[in-house]
Amino acid sequence: xxxxxxxxxxxxxxxxxxxxxxxxxxxxxxxxxxxxxxxxxxxxxxxxxxxxxxxxxxxxxxxxxxxxxxxxxxxxxxxxxxxxxxxxxxxxxxxxxxxxxxxxxxxxxxxxxxxxxxxxxxxxxxxxxxxxxxxxxxxxxxxxxxxxxxxxxxxxxxxxxxxxxxxxxxxxxxxxxxxxxxxxxxxxxxxxxxxxxxxxxxxxxxxxxxxxxxxxxxxxxxxxxxxxxxxxxxxxxxxxxxxxxxxxxxxxxxxxxxxxxxxxxxxxxxxxxxxxxxxxxxxxxxxxxxxxxxxxxxxxxxxxxxxxxxxxxxxxxxxxxxxxxxxxxxxxxxxxxxxxxxxxxxxxxxxxxxxxxxxxxxxxxxxxxxxxxxxxxxxxxxxxxxxxxxxxxxxxxxxxxxxxxxxxxxxxxxxxxxxxxxxxxxxxxxxxxxxxxxxxxxxxxxxxxxxxxxxxxxxxxxxxxxxxxxxxxxxxxxxxxxxxxxxxxx
Amino acid sequence: xxxxxxxxxxxxxxxxxxxxxxxxxxxxxxxxxxxxxxxxxxxxxxxxxxxxxxxxxxxxxxxxxxxxxxxxxxxxxxxxxxxxxxxxxxxxxxxxxxxxxxxxxxxxxxxxxxxxxxxxxxxxxxxxxxxxxxxxxxxxxxxxxxxxxxxxxxxxxxxxxxxxxxxxxxxxxxxxxxxxxxxxxxxxxxxxxxxxxxxxxxxxxxxxxxxxxxxxxxxxxxxxxxxxxxxxxxxxxxxxxxxxxxxxxxxxxxxxxxxxxxxxxxxxxxxxxxxxxxxxxxxxxxxxxxxxxxxxxxxxxxxxxxxxxxxxxxxxxxxxxxxxxxxxxxxxxxxxxxxxxxxxxxxxxxxxxxxxxxxxxxxxxxxxxxxxxxxxxxxxxxxxxxxxxxxxxxxxxxxxxxxxxxxxxxxxxxxxxxxxxxxxxxxxxxxxxxxxxxxxxxxxxxxxxxxxxxxxxxxxxxxxxxxxxxxxxxxxxxxxxxxxxxxxxx
Numbered sequence: 001x002x003x004x005x006x007x008x009x010x011x012x013x014x015x016x017x018x019x020x021x022x023x024x025x026x027x028x029x030x031x032x033x034x035x036x037x038x039x040x041x042x043x044x045x046x047x048x049x050x051x052x053x054x055x056x057x058x059x060x061x062x063x064x065x066x067x068x069x070x071x072x073x074x075x076x077x078x079x080x081x082x083x084x085x086x087x088x089x090x091x092x093x094x095x096x097x098x099x100x101x102x103x104x105x106x107x108x109x110x111x112x113x114x115x116x117x118x119x120x121x122x123x124x125x126x127x128x129x130x131x132x133x134x135x136x137x138x139x140x141x142x143x144x145x146x147x148x149x150x151x152x153x154x155x156x157x158x159x160x161x162x163x164x165x166x167x168x169x170x171x172x173x174x175x176x177x178x179x180x181x182x183x184x185x186x187x188x189x190x191x192x193x194x195x196x197x198x199x200x201x202x203x204x205x206x207x208x209x210x211x212x213x214x215x216x217x218x219x220x221x222x223x224x225x226x227x228x229x230x231x232x233x234x235x236x237x238x239x240x241x242x243x244x245x246x247x248x249x250x251x252x253x254x255x256x257x258x259x260x261x262x263x264x265x266x267x268x269x270x271x272x273x274x275x276x277x278x279x280x281x282x283x284x285x286x287x288x289x290x291x292x293x294x295x296x297x298x299x300x301x302x303x304x305x306x307x308x309x310x311x312x313x314x315x316x317x318x319x320x321x322x323x324x325x326x327x328x329x330x331x332x333x334x335x336x337x338x339x340x341x342x343x344x345x346x347x348x349x350x351x352x353x354x355x356x357x358x359x360x361x362x363x364x365x366x367x368x369x370x371x372x373x374x375x376x377x378x379x380x381x382x383x384x385x386x387x388x389x390x391x392x393x394x395x396x397x398x399x400x401x402x403x404x405x406x407x408x409x410x411x412x413x414x415x416x417x418x419x420x421x422x423x424x425x426x427x428x429x430x431x432x433x434x435x436x437x438x439x440x441x442x443x444x445x446x447x448x449x450x451x452x453x454x455x456x457x458x459x460x461x462x463x464x465x466x467x468x469x470x471x472x473x474x475x476x477x478x479x480x481x482x483x484x485x486x487x488x489x490x
Numbered sequence: 491x492x493x494x495x496x497x498x499x500x501x502x503x504x505x506x507x508x509x510x511x512x513x514x515x516x517x518x519x520x521x522x523x524x525x526x527x528x529x530x531x532x533x534x535x536x537x538x539x540x541x542x543x544x545x546x547x548x549x550x551x552x553x554x555x556x557x558x559x560x561x562x563x564x565x566x567x568x569x570x571x572x573x574x575x576x577x578x579x580x581x582x583x584x585x586x587x588x589x590x591x592x593x594x595x596x597x598x599x600x601x602x603x604x605x606x607x608x609x610x611x612x613x614x615x616x617x618x619x620x621x622x623x624x625x626x627x628x629x630x631x632x633x634x635x636x637x638x639x640x641x642x643x644x645x646x647x648x649x650x651x652x653x654x655x656x657x658x659x660x661x662x663x664x665x666x667x668x669x670x671x672x673x674x675x676x677x678x679x680x681x682x683x684x685x686x687x688x689x690x691x692x693x694x695x696x697x698x699x700x701x702x703x704x705x706x707x708x709x710x711x712x713x714x715x716x717x718x719x720x721x722x723x724x725x726x727x728x729x730x731x732x733x734x735x736x737x738x739x740x741x742x743x744x745x746x747x748x749x750x751x752x753x754x755x756x757x758x759x760x761x762x763x764x765x766x767x768x769x770x771x772x773x774x775x776x777x778x779x780x781x782x783x784x785x786x787x788x789x790x791x792x793x794x795x796x797x798x799x800x801x802x803x804x805x806x807x808x809x810x811x812x813x814x815x816x817x818x819x820x821x822x823x824x825x826x827x828x829x830x831x832x833x834x835x836x837x838x839x840x841x842x843x844x845x846x847x848x849x850x851x852x853x854x855x856x857x858x859x860x861x862x863x864x865x866x867x868x869x870x871x872x873x874x875x876x877x878x879x880x881x882x883x884x885x886x887x888x889x890x891x892x893x894x895x896x897x898x899x900x901x902x903x904x905x906x907x908x909x910x911x912x913x914x915x916x917x918x919x920x921x922x923x924x925x926x927x928x929x930x931x932x933x934x935x936x937x938x939x940x941x942x943x944x945x946x947x948x949x950x951x952x953x954x955x956x957x958x959x960x961x962x963x964x965x966x967x968x969x970x971x972x973x974x975x976x977x978x979x980x
Binding site: 003004005099100251252254274284307308309310311312313324327329330369371372375379390391392438439440 | 493494495589590741742744764774797798799800801802803814817819820859861862865869880881882928929930
């Protein structure tokens, strides 16, 4: 698969239109659906081109958790007793994204997040006024609210008042993605948006001044020119399925083994935007994780490296843990547990690296210097018994001595343990979705959202579940509105 | 300062030439000088445009160490008893550059490295047939050969047979840079290459097919069009002096405090190349270091993080050490020493964070959990006494117990300790210097070398002193030759 930008077709070479619309959208996932709804509600003719034979995209494959809060709290947050402040949410996201943060996007996302919640409800999304209090990646019950990031973990808990912001739909099991995309698809259909399935977007149509007027799609094996009077939105996902782009831009992600995304996440949208002059941003960044919870009890354990040393507070989000695991020297990442705290982690697939009645027995089996692991455990246990973690500041709720018999799970990347990954770099855009050139000037007529753009979430060590679908749906809407405001070209 | 690509001037808008030459070179540092010599030796008319009032660039500010070896060894390596193999050099550099390695460039660099040594000698460079055996960043004596990277450090020593490959010129003190640039400048002058000083390259001149035909320079406050019949070489340094480019591309480097480069390292060459369609590569990468040696005795110490834990074998190259220091959680990086091993590190500027007759006394003063630092030292000492480092595999020559009285130097980034940095990302090029588009097709007439290109050295944790000047001089020559082979355009 290519990593080359896709050259646009010149407007002057277009000899006729197969179809004319106000707003053309590439990709019928979360971002594309939300953009279509907003643009249609603003009175635009909208057409979606989806390469697959059904809507969904990677949003349908996700749990469709959405990260929302601020403004005193969503209805669910308030019902559960949380008064979430916009500043706390902003401070948290800014700290979590660190030196890669896009302040304008984060600011808008935080300020409008409760409004986004209400909009989703108006689309038919049902959120139960209940909290899932167990540490989890998603709620497998029909409960709504849960902590999905590092809000309660050091150092973030000292930077901003923690608040749960992950919102799960009212549905049992990991079925939020199909449910949300089902609802959004219904809303799209209700609006008589035209949807072309099995339609592969090939390239953009651009005039000599750089303005984008439409796109070329392949339908029934024929190339067809589509005119978009107000704008084209690229909402075609990230590039996790494009080996060549990964090698060129994000080789570190290849230490993962489970790409998260749909087969259309080939970077096609990014490459089309780039071909039209769009700038790429933070292409080396991505999500990569080691999903060691649920069950929550594994968080009572400690992660150690090949030296038998801890390297992070284990109550962090699973991608933050993985990011730090990848920074360690030597080969070997292990989760050390009291056997009594072991419960099967359904997403982890880790082999047992060693067990023992004594630390030394386990350490020998694992291949960690026993004396060092012994110290790590002794030190951890002595302080944990007092509710303290002077080294990494793990929260007291997860501190208790690790006791015999012991078990060590092999979480070394490459050992067979599950390390999911997806890309976070993409086109540089304004909060309105306008695609920017290297000069940071908008390309007239061109928009991007979802993982085709570089959005709010930009790094594994600051990720939280619900940020990607949150960013895709929210900024998809922003792009839909902005396109509707654009004057229609004759 | 801008991070925007510089738009080229259209050839059709050029109404006359101020000057015509075969080969036009932007920048009279190491890369530009070597390219000029090769092109002139191949019979070309050559003109160099240098923004400063003298030659030098960042090469003159460096120690002008050059990383060379392979093919059985340079004359100096052989005289010092080293038979360096091309495969060992190749394997080392490939491992050191890891998932960012450019195999074609590394292969050519290793195969032709002894020839490069001989060429430098033919230019007047004098290398004494002697080895500087002390661990150092550069030889401050007039000795030539020394280890300048991680060759002898784990894990590299297990991947390729170690060999010293840093070559210092025969000169006392840190005076290699001016000496080398003096020699190369003489060689350039001998060849009657035309040199325009105080000449700022503004942009390239490109035709509608993308071919580069020359450049626009500002001389005496006037814009002048220069025609280059065979090619333009961008050898204008990196972007360490461009705040906006650093923020956009390499924010991590801003954790350093001493930019290494000349005031002209503004990324101007990179932005001109990008404006003409050149692709950028690995722009987030750079060199960043903590120069804790010389004196070599500080390597008997151990580096610990805020937890009082070691994190790397301390016999590594100083940039590898810094790269790993930046990966640590929490605030605090300390070098723990026996007071008897302390000697003033001339480049470090570290404050004493604590001292003590006992480990606990020192740990309290530093603010590290004493019990943990005690264990770290006890464990290290017990094994060091036997010449072992089971945790990080520090080489036996640097292993001995750390004894009372103790001292801790504060090497925390931001504490005032010296953390030099420079950029390693740049234009994507072939080994011939041809600048590549995103499609990895050469842009006819356009070349780049030195830190304007993304060369052999691509990451702090795999850097070795001598790689940047080595890469600049070697690939500058390759570009000079290739331009000379290009047919002259009428």
